[in-house]
Amino acid sequence: MTRRPRPASAPPRATIADVAAAAGVHASTVSRALNPATRGMVTDAVAARIAEIAQRLGWQPSTLAAGLRTRRSRTIGILVPDLVNPVFPPIVRAAESRLAEAGYATLIANTDMDPAREALLIERMAAQMVDGLMLASAARGSGAIELCRRWSIPTVLINRRLPGAGLSAVINDDGRGMALAVRHLLALGHRRIAHLGGPAGVSTATDRRTGFRAALRAAGLPVEAPIVAAEAYTEEAGRRAMQSLLAGPAFTAVAVANDMLCLGAYDALAAAGLDVAGDVSVTGFNDMPFVDRIAPPLTTVRIQHAEMGRRGAEQLLAEMADPDTARRETRLEPELVIRASTAPPGRGSGA
Amino acid sequence: MTRRPRPASAPPRATIADVAAAAGVHASTVSRALNPATRGMVTDAVAARIAEIAQRLGWQPSTLAAGLRTRRSRTIGILVPDLVNPVFPPIVRAAESRLAEAGYATLIANTDMDPAREALLIERMAAQMVDGLMLASAARGSGAIELCRRWSIPTVLINRRLPGAGLSAVINDDGRGMALAVRHLLALGHRRIAHLGGPAGVSTATDRRTGFRAALRAAGLPVEAPIVAAEAYTEEAGRRAMQSLLAGPAFTAVAVANDMLCLGAYDALAAAGLDVAGDVSVTGFNDMPFVDRIAPPLTTVRIQHAEMGRRGAEQLLAEMADPDTARRETRLEPELVIRASTAPPGRGSGA
DNA sequence: TTGTAGGCGTTATCAA
DNA sequence: TTGATAACGCCTACAA
Numbered sequence: 001m002t003r004r005p006r007p008a009s010a011p012p013r014a015t016i017a018d019v020a021a022a023a024g025v026h027a028s029t030v031s032r033a034l035n036p037a038t039r040g041m042v043t044d045a046v047a048a049r050i051a052e053i054a055q056r057l058g059w060q061p062s063t064l065a066a067g068l069r070t071r072r073s074r075t076i077g078i079l080v081p082d083l084v085n086p087v088f089p090p091i092v093r094a095a096e097s098r099l100a101e102a103g104y105a106t107l108i109a110n111t112d113m114d115p116a117r118e119a120l121l122i123e124r125m126a127a128q129m130v131d132g133l134m135l136a137s138a139a140r141g142s143g144a145i146e147l148c149r150r151w152s153i154p155t156v157l158i159n160r161r162l163p164g165a166g167l168s169a170v171i172n173d174d175g176r177g178m179a180l181a182v183r184h185l186l187a188l189g190h191r192r193i194a195h196l197g198g199p200a201g202v203s204t205a206t207d208r209r210t211g212f213r214a215a216l217r218a219a220g221l222p223v224e225a226p227i228v229a230a231e232a233y234t235e236e237a238g239r240r241a242m243q244s245l246l247a248g249p250a251f252t253a254v255a256v257a258n259d260m261l262c263l264g265a266y267d268a269l270a271a272a273g274l275d276v277a278g279d280v281s282v283t284g285f286n287d288m289p290f291v292d293r294i295a296p297p298l299t300t301v302r303i304q305h306a307e308m309g310r311r312g313a314e315q316l317l318a319e320m321a322d323p324d325t326a327r328r329e330t331r332l333e334p335e336l337v338i339r340a341s342t343a344p345p346g347r348g349s350g351a
Numbered sequence: 352m353t354r355r356p357r358p359a360s361a362p363p364r365a366t367i368a369d370v371a372a373a374a375g376v377h378a379s380t381v382s383r384a385l386n387p388a389t390r391g392m393v394t395d396a397v398a399a400r401i402a403e404i405a406q407r408l409g410w411q412p413s414t415l416a417a418g419l420r421t422r423r424s425r426t427i428g429i430l431v432p433d434l435v436n437p438v439f440p441p442i443v444r445a446a447e448s449r450l451a452e453a454g455y456a457t458l459i460a461n462t463d464m465d466p467a468r469e470a471l472l473i474e475r476m477a478a479q480m481v482d483g484l485m486l487a488s489a490a491r492g493s494g495a496i497e498l499c500r501r502w503s504i505p506t507v508l509i510n511r512r513l514p515g516a517g518l519s520a521v522i523n524d525d526g527r528g529m530a531l532a533v534r535h536l537l538a539l540g541h542r543r544i545a546h547l548g549g550p551a552g553v554s555t556a557t558d559r560r561t562g563f564r565a566a567l568r569a570a571g572l573p574v575e576a577p578i579v580a581a582e583a584y585t586e587e588a589g590r591r592a593m594q595s596l597l598a599g600p601a602f603t604a605v606a607v608a609n610d611m612l613c614l615g616a617y618d619a620l621a622a623a624g625l626d627v628a629g630d631v632s633v634t635g636f637n638d639m640p641f642v643d644r645i646a647p648p649l650t651t652v653r654i655q656h657a658e659m660g661r662r663g664a665e666q667l668l669a670e671m672a673d674p675d676t677a678r679r680e681t682r683l684e685p686e687l688v689i690r691a692s693t694a695p696p697g698r699g700s701g702a
Numbered sequence: 703t704t705g706t707a708g709g710c711g712t713t714a715t716c717a718a
Numbered sequence: 719t720t721g722a723t724a725a726c727g728c729c730t731a732c733a734a
């Protein structure tokens with residue numbers, strides 16, 4: 001005894017055959033009339049009548065059946081490390097909107113930064129025959145890229161790039177963004193500036209660290225500034241990283257790789273009896289929601305969340321439409337937002 | 352000239368027929384061996400060999416083909432008003448995790464609280480043959496429910512209920528939550544308490560307003576407290592609603608229907624020269640991320656975000672497995688989190 | 703336990 | 719312009 005998927009009371013959904021019968025034409029004619037791409041092959045009068053009948057019967061195309069035939073599911077997958085990280089919702093949302101406009105549904109999954117889980121999810125997306133993939137979870141050695149290649153799934157990276165992967169990416173200009181933050185600290189008079197960096201293997205972390213060093217060098221400062229890498233982009237990791245910075249050489253300002261890390265950093269500073277801005281200036285990265293309302297409001301680098309999602313979707317649509325579309329790395333311009341977490345040095349003692 | 356979906360270089364993906372040929376058995380045997388549910392029908396030795404060959408050929412089941420046959424897509428749709436509202440990501444994430452565990456992929460879409468868009472999305476989900484739907488966007492008069500019924504899509508409401516819809520819902524006990532907040536304010540000594548409510552037609556708004564009134568009544572206070580309803584759960588709406596509260600009778604505390612509204616309320620109070628806690632105590636609802644770090648940290652009602660997503664998924668899975676599963680309204684227990692936005696009255700002048 | 707055959711709903715190709 | 723036919727990949731009675 002198998003359970004029937006739909007209650008017996010519900011009428012089965014109308015198919016093209018039903019419409020054809022009602023219209024007194026062949027199913028192929030109905031298919032042509034109802035498919036925008038082939039509507040032109042059919043007499044206007046017939047097409048109109050078919051459309052009317054389809055409407056009356058409540059016909060809906062079955063993406064499954066169409067997809068089986070055409071080998072496209074009109075579905076796009078988006079993989080994010082963790083949807084709860086506030087950086088991602090605006091990106092995902094913008095991408096979803098653009099894709100919906102183009103008639104695509106959006107499959108979302110969280111990788112938890114677990115390569116095994118990520119691989120599983122990609123396999124599953126491949127099984128679902130997604131037409132394209134947007135990866136916000138790119139990291140060195142994840143194997144994701146070769147899976148996408150193996151299943152020939154058009155793929156675009158967002159937020160993070162992966163040098164050598166040969167994939168399009170829509171990212172922030174992380175180096176420039178970090179330079180904006182560092183130059184701001186220098187302008188305030190800071191000379192002993194530390195860097196609280198992101199986790200290894202992630203482009204946002206390496207690009208921002210590189211940008212940090214370059215900005216110091218450009219200012220003629222010694223580059224052997226205190227640098228610590230957090231193990232992940234989390235509050236807790238930020239707390240621990242800040243603790244280890246505080247155990248090292250003194251500094252009056254710290255350029256942090258990510259706003260989430262800043263929250264933990266704030267805690268660690270408070271625990272050490274230090275005042276943000278007063279004793280240690282702090283800059284973040286991302287301008288994620290509500291960092292303008294924490295105490296003190298965070299000076300940070302604003303990224304173009306929505307634009308990133310939109311442009312990523314755009315690029316993916318282009319590559320799906322024409323596989324020969326040139327791969328490109330789009331770097332979005334970041335912008336410094338100055339708030340109250342930065343101030344000239346010397347008001348307090350530094351750290 | 353039609354464009355081929357996959358580059359000529361990529362080998363076509365293996366099908367059951369390929370595996371069958373390689374194994375020297377019939378395709379149906381392969382199907383049985385590879386499908387966990389029917390594995391038992393096949394000799395262990397044969398099953399093992401088939402599995403090995405499938406693995407070697409990189410075979411992946413095609414959800415499309417299977418779904419066409421079985422009429423289930425192993426896909427669930429989730430509709431949220433706006434993924435950028437921080438209440439939703441934790442819910443969605445937990446649901447996605449649970450559904451992924453059960454082998455379902457998750458389709459996500461934003462309704463923007465636009466009934467027309469919502470209807471379109473549901474139609475599209477129906478076309479995608481989603482096996483079930485989770486609706487976080489329920490509102491009076493949306494038409495969503497009848498669409499789900501029409502397409503016989505098992506549906507569970509989350510975060511909001513819809514009286515009379517006959518659908519399961521996993522929600523907060525909004526009345527109790529609001530009562531917790533009001534009792535806290537009463538205990539602090541407040542007597543003139545206002546309510547900044549949510550938008551009309553949404554159960555969270557009406558249930559919290561009802562809870563507010565009931566709590567005042569239970570305390571023997573007059574129920575004609577100042578009450579204003581915001582037009583939406585947004586900062587801007589919160590600002591305007593607080594402004595109109597301030598234009599009315601005086602109060603020393605305000606119980607707000609939602610944290611997002613509180614942010615706008617904070618602004619309006621500041622603009623009026625009033626101190627949160629000092630002049631007017633403020634309570635929120637949701638305990639959304641980071642309200643513990645705003646200034647002053649918000650006293651609010653914590654809801655079980657993740658549990659809501661998990662339980663919603665659980666209920667949906669149950670109803671999909673057995674349509675006769677009893678519909679149920681699950682109310683999750685909220686919890687008051689006391690922070691610095693509430694204080695005894697009288698330190699300042701009130702409003 | 704395995705093979706056979708037919709069909710899920712749509713679209714592509716060919717013929718009329 | 720329309721109709722007939724087959725095929726997409728898988729599942730499942732039924733027969734062997």
